[in-house]
Amino acid sequence: MKITDIKIAYFKSIEYQGELEPAWSPGQKMKFDSGGGSAVEIHTDEGLKGIGPAPNEDLLDAIKNYLIGKDPLTIERHYSELKYRIPGMPYGGTAGIDIALWDIVGKLAGLPLHKLWGGNKSKITPYASMIVLSNPSERADLARQLCDEGWKAIKLRLHHESLEDDIKTVQTVKDAVGDKMTIMVDANQAQSNGRYQPGVVWDYKRAVDTARILQDLGVYWLEEPLTRYDFKNLARLNDLVELQIAGGENNRVMNDFIQMAELNCYDVFQPESMVLDGITPLRKIGMLAELYGKRVIPHHGGGNIGVIAHMHLVASWDHAPFIELLHDPPVGHYKHKFAIFENAPLVENGIISVPDKPGLGVELNEDLILSR
Numbered sequence: 001m002k003i004t005d006i007k008i009a010y011f012k013s014i015e016y017q018g019e020l021e022p023a024w025s026p027g028q029k030m031k032f033d034s035g036g037g038s039a040v041e042i043h044t045d046e047g048l049k050g051i052g053p054a055p056n057e058d059l060l061d062a063i064k065n066y067l068i069g070k071d072p073l074t075i076e077r078h079y080s081e082l083k084y085r086i087p088g089m090p091y092g093g094t095a096g097i098d099i100a101l102w103d104i105v106g107k108l109a110g111l112p113l114h115k116l117w118g119g120n121k122s123k124i125t126p127y128a129s130m131i132v133l134s135n136p137s138e139r140a141d142l143a144r145q146l147c148d149e150g151w152k153a154i155k156l157r158l159h160h161e162s163l164e165d166d167i168k169t170v171q172t173v174k175d176a177v178g179d180k181m182t183i184m185v186d187a188n189q190a191q192s193n194g195r196y197q198p199g200v201v202w203d204y205k206r207a208v209d210t211a212r213i214l215q216d217l218g219v220y221w222l223e224e225p226l227t228r229y230d231f232k233n234l235a236r237l238n239d240l241v242e243l244q245i246a247g248g249e250n251n252r253v254m255n256d257f258i259q260m261a262e263l264n265c266y267d268v269f270q271p272e273s274m275v276l277d278g279i280t281p282l283r284k285i286g287m288l289a290e291l292y293g294k295r296v297i298p299h300h301g302g303g304n305i306g307v308i309a310h311m312h313l314v315a316s317w318d319h320a321p322f323i324e325l326l327h328d329p330p331v332g333h334y335k336h337k338f339a340i341f342e343n344a345p346l347v348e349n350g351i352i353s354v355p356d357k358p359g360l361g362v363e364l365n366e367d368l369i370l371s372r
Contacts, residue, residue, distance in 0.1 A: 005043040018331040023133035023157035024188035035339040042100040050103035052096030098278025106359030119316030127153035131328040136172035150349035153182035190228040190250040215243035234265035249299035261292040272299035300324040303337035315354040
C-alpha cells in the first residue's frame, strides 16, 4: 500500500456560538462555532483514507514531499522523519498526520484503534473541563446543572489573585454537588507569566498552601501548580502532599516525561498529542506511566479529531480513569467541535461510548466540507 495524496478539508460553520475569555489567558478571547475548522485526509492506492487534525497549510508541501509514495503502515519511521524534517508547531504541526496514519492502520485491520491496541473498555468517563474563571456562585450553578445531567466529574480553573478566592470557588462547587462529582482543579502554571498565560503567577509556597487545602477538601488532583520545567519543585511538592499532582500537557519531548517519572513530579501524566506531534509518543508515555505506577489522562486533544484519538488511547489503558472534554456550556459546549462528524459520540448519563468502527471510527460530514 502506498500514500497517493494528502489533502486538507475545510468545513463551513453551521452557527456562531459566541466567545469566552479563557481563565489561562485573561484579556484574550476564544471564539466558538458549531462546525468550522479543518481536517487532513491521507489517501492510499487501496482506497483507504485516514483523517486527523489539519496541519498548518504552510507545512503541507513538505509533508507531501516526504510521505507520498511511502507505505502508510511504517508509522514509527514516519513519526521520526517528520519530527526531523518539519518544524514543531503545537496545534498546527504534524500530529494530525500521525493520527491519520493510525486511522488507516485500524481500517486495514478492520478494528477500532482501542481494540487494535488491546483495550477492553467500550465506554469511558469524561470530565467537563471548564474554560472561564467566572465567579463561585456561577460555577456552582453550572456544576449543579452538569451533575443533574449525569456528568460525573468537573475541572475548575484557579486563576484568582488570592488563594482565598480560589478556595472559595472550589468550596462553593463542593457544597453544590457534594460527593456526586469528582472535582479536579487546574492552575495552568506551565507557561505562566508568558505571552499565552499572562495571568496570576504562583510561587512554591502558593502551590503548597493550595495543595494542602485542596487535599482537605477531597479534590482529585491539582494540575500544573508550577511551570513545566520546574521539575525539582514539582517533585518536592508531590512528595509533600497526598493530593495527586497532574501535568505534562505543554511538555514537548519524551525525555521530559522520563525525567518527570524518575523524579516523581506527577501522579497523573497529561500528554497532549497536538504538542507531541501525534499519538505515537502518547502510547509510549502511557507505558512509561504504567511502569512507574502513574495514571495517564491525556490533555483535550484540540476539541475534535484529536479528542477521538485520545478516547481510543484511554480505552486501551487500564490506568486511565477519565477523558478530558472542554465543556463550558452553552457557548463552550463540546458538541460544537464534534459537529464536523457524521457519527459523533455523545455524553449520556456521564459516560461516552468509544467509536467501535475501524480506525478512529468517525467519518467527516461531507455536507459541511467547503473545499479540499
